[in-house]
Amino acid sequence: MTRSRKVWIPLAVLVALTPLGLLASGTAWGEWGTDEIKGLLGYIPHGLSRLADINHIAFLPDYSLPGLGEGFAGQAVGYYISAIVGVVIIVLLTLGLGRLIVRK
């Protein structure tokens, strides 16, 4: 394998390990959904509730595949798919942008 191919190995290892990222339960501070906000405050701030759910493009919401269930196995599969889909999109986007911008 050439050196330039070898640098992608750590990335594959990281993809394989991603379900470890599911072990920590709880939401990051300030990233609660409207249900969680309601639980914390007793109400949902008006502007927040108006804007909270405007993203209808996200087809893997919270790095999960809707329909796989809440169990760890289902979440892990969703997480794997998300990791691979994310990496592929980012790599293609970067290479595409590079073609547009970089001429040397």
Place this chain on the structure above:
Amino acid sequence: MHIPDGYLSPATCGAMYAVSIPLWARAGVVIKRTFTRRTVPTLALLSAFSFLVMMFNVPVPGGTTAHAVGGTLIAILLGPWAALIGESLALVVQALFFGDGGLTAIGANCFNMGFVLPFVGYFVYRLISWGTPFNARRRWIGAAVGGYVGINAAALAAAIEFGIQPSLFHTATGVPLYCPYGLAQTIPAMLVAHLLIAGPVEAVITGGVVAFLGRYHPDVFSLNPYERREK
């Protein structure tokens, strides 16, 4: 640290886009001038690396989670402007397809994690490692400290954006419209998570990768146009 939709007022979101757009433009100019066809796949790799690093949620005392970002590492290897683009690409993909970070908050999130984080981290790294060879101990120490300071600077920026909301945007009776917590709550919450948990993780990743590369592949450091210029 991915600010969702609804936590920042539309005015704040607009202001953060207004700050980020010229930064993206400047980054595009720098990349056009300094990148070669060989550098682009490295940026793709590092941007994807950062995306994956952000999937590793780590528990924070108090029941929340945090994660490392990897932006200072991109800045060390390819320069801070490339880090802004690599990080922004990861953040846009996270917001669009995974709902991680709001669409309205892309300007804010790219400013925090794409600009503040790598620029502060890179500045600290250069301060500590200036003039040393690529395999020097001060390189990975600088990388670790830079990663730590950079992610905390970004967390502070996010905390300020969150924390100014309730006093600026509320109903006539004072009920918050967006993020309900003020600076007295947002700054400690964000900083505890990042000073104690995400910061050390970022330091280990950034310092570890730089130590490994410095030892086995020191030539990769010259991909950073700012390193080349010094030679």
